[in-house]
Amino acid sequence: MSLVAELPSIVRVQPTQCIDGILFYEGEYNGWFEAEYTANPEPWDYSKRAGEMFRIRFAAEKVRACNAAPENLLELGCSRGLMTERLLTFARNLYAADISATALKTCKARCDAGAKEYGCQITYLGTTAGNLPLTDSSLDLVTICDGLYGWWLSDEQKRRALVDVHRVLKQGGHVVLSDCLMNGEQRWRGRERDSVSPRHGPPIVDSSICRCLPSTKKKRCSEGTAP
Numbered sequence: 001m002s003l004v005a006e007l008p009s010i011v012r013v014q015p016t017q018c019i020d021g022i023l024f025y026e027g028e029y030n031g032w033f034e035a036e037y038t039a040n041p042e043p044w045d046y047s048k049r050a051g052e053m054f055r056i057r058f059a060a061e062k063v064r065a066c067n068a069a070p071e072n073l074l075e076l077g078c079s080r081g082l083m084t085e086r087l088l089t090f091a092r093n094l095y096a097a098d099i100s101a102t103a104l105k106t107c108k109a110r111c112d113a114g115a116k117e118y119g120c121q122i123t124y125l126g127t128t129a130g131n132l133p134l135t136d137s138s139l140d141l142v143t144i145c146d147g148l149y150g151w152w153l154s155d156e157q158k159r160r161a162l163v164d165v166h167r168v169l170k171q172g173g174h175v176v177l178s179d180c181l182m183n184g185e186q187r188w189r190g191r192e193r194d195s196v197s198p199r200h201g202p203p204i205v206d207s208s209i210c211r212c213l214p215s216t217k218k219k220r221c222s223e224g225t226a227p
Ligand SMILES: C[S@@+](CC[C@H](N)C(=O)[O-])C[C@H]1O[C@@H](n2cnc3c(N)ncnc32)[C@H](O)[C@@H]1O
Pocket: 030, 033, 034, 043, 044, 045, 046, 047, 076, 077, 078, 079, 080, 081, 082, 097, 098, 099, 100, 103, 127, 128, 129, 145, 146, 147, 150, 151, 180
């Protein structure tokens, strides 16, 4: 039996979990991000940094300049929804994807009311770059916000992420990439990148608190149940 009875038409793969309306997929998850979101509601303080907010506004305007009324728009790395809430004002169907269950939950709480107001259908996807569960040639626009540089991907993973974005784009579609303005030291607060190892598989989600465990911990919390 399907986990989700009716998926949006361009979502070609059934999720492995569906929790609180967010679809989760298998993938190469770096649990460090989820650990950051569970430790701090806004790990990078973007909403308190004028430069970052200006960049997000600028990037959203660039996306809109490419296509002011896209049928299908994907935001990869949507985080807590700071850019998502701008994109929902002009996209008909918006796919907001991130590897962090906590970030996606915050993004959904931030954006659902606005989406209703603007008549935008948002689908929240717990998935990794390079593993998009979307149909070939289905998107008018893709934006990658903080971004290929900041995800700690290997060159091969970066290549796969871009090949996959190209696969899902319609001919003539556009991609807008942006990354954060902070330097590495500010951004990662001195944490060692080498201490992070990716964990394979879908996020381990507790259905009540909706969080993933960091990759460095071995303990698993109970798996979420499908609604
Ligand atoms: C630096 S954060 C973005 C911060 C954000 N713009 C904000 O408002 O706080 C990067 C985002 O990309 C997500 N991410 C990291 N690796 C990813 C991957 N491989 N695929 C998709 N998203 C990823 C993280 O979970 C995080 O939400």
